[in-house]
Amino acid sequence: MLEIKNLHARIEDKEILKGINLEVKAGEVHAIMGPNGAGKSTLSSVIAGKEDYEISKGGISLSGEDLLELDPTERAHKGVFMSFQYPVEIPGVSVTNFIKTAINETRKANGLENMPAKEMLQKIREKSTLLEIDRKFLSRSLNEGFSGGEKKRNEIFQMAMLEPKLAILDETDSGLDIDALRIVSNGVNKLKSKDNAVIVITHYQRLLDYIKPDFVHVLFDGKIVKTGDASLALELEEKGYDWIKEEVNA
Amino acid sequence: MELKEKLLSSYVAFENGVNINSDIHEIRTKALKEFETLGFPTKKLEAWKYTSLNSILKEDYSLFPKKENAIEFKDVKKYFIHDIDSYKIIFIDGKYSSFLSETTHDGIDVCLLSSALTKPKHKAVIENYFNKTAKQDNMTALNTAFASEGAFINIPKNTEVEKPIQVINFATGNETATLLQPRNLIVVGENSHVQIIERHQSLTSNAVLTNAVTEVFAEKRANVDYYKIQNDYDTASLIDNTYVSQERDTVCSVHTFSLGGKIVRNNLNFYQNGQHVDSILKGITILEDKQHVDHHTLVHHIEPNCESHQDYKGIYSDKSTGVFNGKVVVEKEAQKTNAYQQNNNVLISDKATINAKPQLEIFADDVKCSHGCTIGQLDDQALFYMQQRGIPKKEAQALLMYAFANTVLESVRIPEVKARINKLIAKKLNVDLGFDL
Numbered sequence: 001m002l003e004i005k006n007l008h009a010r011i012e013d014k015e016i017l018k019g020i021n022l023e024v025k026a027g028e029v030h031a032i033m034g035p036n037g038a039g040k041s042t043l044s045s046v047i048a049g050k051e052d053y054e055i056s057k058g059g060i061s062l063s064g065e066d067l068l069e070l071d072p073t074e075r076a077h078k079g080v081f082m083s084f085q086y087p088v089e090i091p092g093v094s095v096t097n098f099i100k101t102a103i104n105e106t107r108k109a110n111g112l113e114n115m116p117a118k119e120m121l122q123k124i125r126e127k128s129t130l131l132e133i134d135r136k137f138l139s140r141s142l143n144e145g146f147s148g149g150e151k152k153r154n155e156i157f158q159m160a161m162l163e164p165k166l167a168i169l170d171e172t173d174s175g176l177d178i179d180a181l182r183i184v185s186n187g188v189n190k191l192k193s194k195d196n197a198v199i200v201i202t203h204y205q206r207l208l209d210y211i212k213p214d215f216v217h218v219l220f221d222g223k224i225v226k227t228g229d230a231s232l233a234l235e236l237e238e239k240g241y242d243w244i245k246e247e248v249n250a
Numbered sequence: 251m252e253l254k255e256k257l258l259s260s261y262v263a264f265e266n267g268v269n270i271n272s273d274i275h276e277i278r279t280k281a282l283k284e285f286e287t288l289g290f291p292t293k294k295l296e297a298w299k300y301t302s303l304n305s306i307l308k309e310d311y312s313l314f315p316k317k318e319n320a321i322e323f324k325d326v327k328k329y330f331i332h333d334i335d336s337y338k339i340i341f342i343d344g345k346y347s348s349f350l351s352e353t354t355h356d357g358i359d360v361c362l363l364s365s366a367l368t369k370p371k372h373k374a375v376i377e378n379y380f381n382k383t384a385k386q387d388n389m390t391a392l393n394t395a396f397a398s399e400g401a402f403i404n405i406p407k408n409t410e411v412e413k414p415i416q417v418i419n420f421a422t423g424n425e426t427a428t429l430l431q432p433r434n435l436i437v438v439g440e441n442s443h444v445q446i447i448e449r450h451q452s453l454t455s456n457a458v459l460t461n462a463v464t465e466v467f468a469e470k471r472a473n474v475d476y477y478k479i480q481n482d483y484d485t486a487s488l489i490d491n492t493y494v495s496q497e498r499d500t501v502c503s504v505h506t507f508s509l510g511g512k513i514v515r516n517n518l519n520f521y522q523n524g525q526h527v528d529s530i531l532k533g534i535t536i537l538e539d540k541q542h543v544d545h546h547t548l549v550h551h552i553e554p555n556c557e558s559h560q561d562y563k564g565i566y567s568d569k570s571t572g573v574f575n576g577k578v579v580v581e582k583e584a585q586k587t588n589a590y591q592q593n594n595n596v597l598i599s600d601k602a603t604i605n606a607k608p609q610l611e612i613f614a615d616d617v618k619c620s621h622g623c624t625i626g627q628l629d630d631q632a633l634f635y636m637q638q639r640g641i642p643k644k645e646a647q648a649l650l651m652y653a654f655a656n657t658v659l660e661s662v663r664i665p666e667v668k669a670r671i672n673k674l675i676a677k678k679l680n681v682d683l684g685f686d687l
Binding site: 048049050054071072073075076077080081082084086087088090091092093098099101102103105106109158162196 | 384631632636638639640642643650653657
C-alpha cells in the first residue's frame with residue numbers, strides 16, 4: 001500500500017531524512033521508534049505533505065500513486081491520515097462542524113454526494129461512544145481548552161470518522177494517562193482491518209502493549225537502521241537506544 | 251473649482267431649501283464658518299496621518315440631487331436585513347423614500363430629521379440634543395453646515411423597541427458623482443432599549459462620497475445596540491462620524507463591519523457622562539484590492555466606575571490598507587475605570603498594510619487599562635492541520651479567518667444580522683462552508 005524508496009528530505013540546509021526505505025502492506029501495523037531527533041516526526045509530516053520540507057531524492061507512493069505530486073488536502077482525500085502530536089486549536093469551529101466539513105470535502109473529492117445528515121449523526125454517535133467522548137464535547141470549539149488527553153482522543157475520533165486507508169499516529173501516546181491510552185488504543189484496534197494500515201510513531205514501548213505491531217523499525221539519524229518484530233520494541237524498552245547507536249557506528 | 255469652494259459658493263442655493271430663520275440655521279452657519287477655516291483634513295493633521303482624501307476630493311460632486319429617484323424594492327432587497335420585521339428609514343440620493351420606508355409615531359418616533367426640525371412637538375428634543383455632542387472638526391462641521399435630512403429616532407422612557415430600525419442611504423449613481431451628507435439624531439430615553447442597523451449603499455460604480463454624522467444620546471439605564479454594515483462599491487467612500495453620549499448605567503455598543511468601499515473612515519466617539527457606563531466598540535474589517543479603512547475611535551472616561559471594551563479584527567489582502575487609532579482618555583475623576591482595547595490584524599499579502607496606534611491618556615491613578623495589538627499571518631501549522639483532514643487550502647484559510655473574527659460576531663445580538671455578516675464574510679472570502687459559525 002505505502003512504498004517509500006530512498007527518501008531524502010531536508011529543511012533549509014539541514015538534511016533530516018537520509019534514505020528511508022519502507023513498505024507497508026494493507027492489514028499491517030508498523031511501529032517506528034527511535035531517539036529524539038532521529039527524524040520520526042519529519043517522516044510523518046513528509047508523508048502527510050507538509051510543505052516546509054524539500055524532498056531532495058527518492059519517492060513515496062500510495063497504492064501505486066505518487067504522493068509527492070499531491071498537496072496535503074489531496075493526500076487526505078486519497079486516505080492518508082495523520083494524528084498530530086500537537087493538534088491545533090481552532091476557536092469558533094465546533095468539533096462536529098469540523099469533522100462534517102472534513103468528511104464532505106473528502107467525499108466531494110471522491111465524486112460522492114454529501115453524507116446524509118442522519119447517517120452523519122449516527123456515525124458521530126457510534127464513534128464518539130467507541131472513544132468514550134461526551135456529546136457535549138462535540139459542540140465545543142475544536143481543541144480549544146482541551147486537555148492533552150482530550151486532544152488525542154479527538155484525533156482518534158476524527159480518524160474513526162474519516163476511516164483512512166493509511167493512519168499515521170505521531171506520538172499519540174505522549175501526554176496520555178493509562179485510561180486515555182487504553183481508550184485510544186482500543187479505538188485504533190477496532191478500526192484496524194485487512195484493508196487499511198497503521199504506522200505508529202513512538203518514543204516509548206508502552207503504546208505497543210496495546211497496539212500490537214507486525215513490524216518494528218528503528219529510525220536513527222534519518223535512516224531505518226534496524227527492523228524486527230514486536231520483540232524489538234521490548235528490547236529497546238529494556239536496553240534504551242545506546243546499543244543501536246553503537247551498532248550503527250561500529 | 252475645488253470642492254471646498256464649490257460647497258461654500260453653493261450655500262445660498264442650500265439656504266433656499268431650508269428655514270433660515272431658526273436656531274438650527276444659526277448652528278449651521280456657525281459650522282460653515284468653521285469648515286471655511288478648517289477646510290478638508292490633510293495628512294498634515296495627526297488624526298489624518300494615514301488617510302488621504304485627495305483621491306476622492308477631486309471628483310466633481312453633485313451636491314443636491316436634482317430629481318426624485320425611484321427604485322424598486324426587489325432591486326435593493328438584498329441590502330436590507332429582510333428576514334426580520336423592522337422599522338425602516340430609507341433615503342435615495344439623500345431624499346426620503348416613503349415607498350421603501352416604514353416609519354412610526356406610535357409611542358416612539360422613527361421618522362425624518364427634516365420633519366423633526368419643523369414640527370413644534372419635536373422642538374424641545376431638537377433644542378436639547380441636536381449638535382450637542384458632535385465635535386466640530388473638519389468633516390463634522392461640514393455636515394452640520396448642510397444638516398437637513400437624516401434619521402430621527404426618539405424613544406421615550408421605559409420603552410423596549412420591539413423591532414430593530416434599519417437606516418439605509420442608497421446612492422443611485424444617476425449623477426456621475428454624488429456627495430451625500432445624512433445627519434442622524436437618536437435619543438433613547440431612560441430605561442429604554444433600541445437596536446439600529448445602518449448601511450450606506452451605492453447602486454452603480456459612479457463615485458459617491460458620504461459624509462455622515464450620527465448623534466446618539468442614551469439617557470439613564472438605556473441600552474443601545476448599533477450595527478454598521480459597510481460593504482460598498484470600490485468607487486464609494488464614506489466618512490462616518492458617530493458620537494455616542496452615555497448617561498449613568500447605560501450600555502451602548504457599536505459594531506462596525508467594514509467589508510468594502512474605496513476609502514472608509516470611521517470616527518467613532520463615546521462620552522461617558524455618568525457612573526457605571528459600559529461602552530462596547532467592535533469591528534471586523536476584511537479588505538482587498540486597494541481598499542482603505544481607517545478606524546478612529548475615542549472613549550472618553552469622564553466619571554468613575556465605568557468600562558469600555560474595544561475589539562477590532564482586521565484581515566487585509568492585496569494592496570489594501572488599514573488603520574486602527576484607538577484613543578482612550580481617562581479623566582482624573584474617572585477612578586476605577588476598566589478600559590480594554592484589543593486590535594488584531596492578519597496580513598494575507600506582502601503588499602497589504604496596517605497602521606495600528608493605541609493612544610492612552612490616563613489621568614486617574616486607580617484604573618485598569620489594557621491594550622493589545624497584534625499583526626500576523628495565518629498560522630501555517632493550523633492550515634496544514636486542516637488540509638491534512640481533507641479541507642482545501644482556500645477553505646482552510648477562510649475557516650481560520652472566520653475563527654479569527656469570531657470574537658467580534660459573538661456579541662451581535664440580532665441573529666439575522668449575525669447570519670448576514672457570516673454570509674458577507676463567506677462571500678468576501680469566496681467560500682461556501684456549509685455551516686454558520
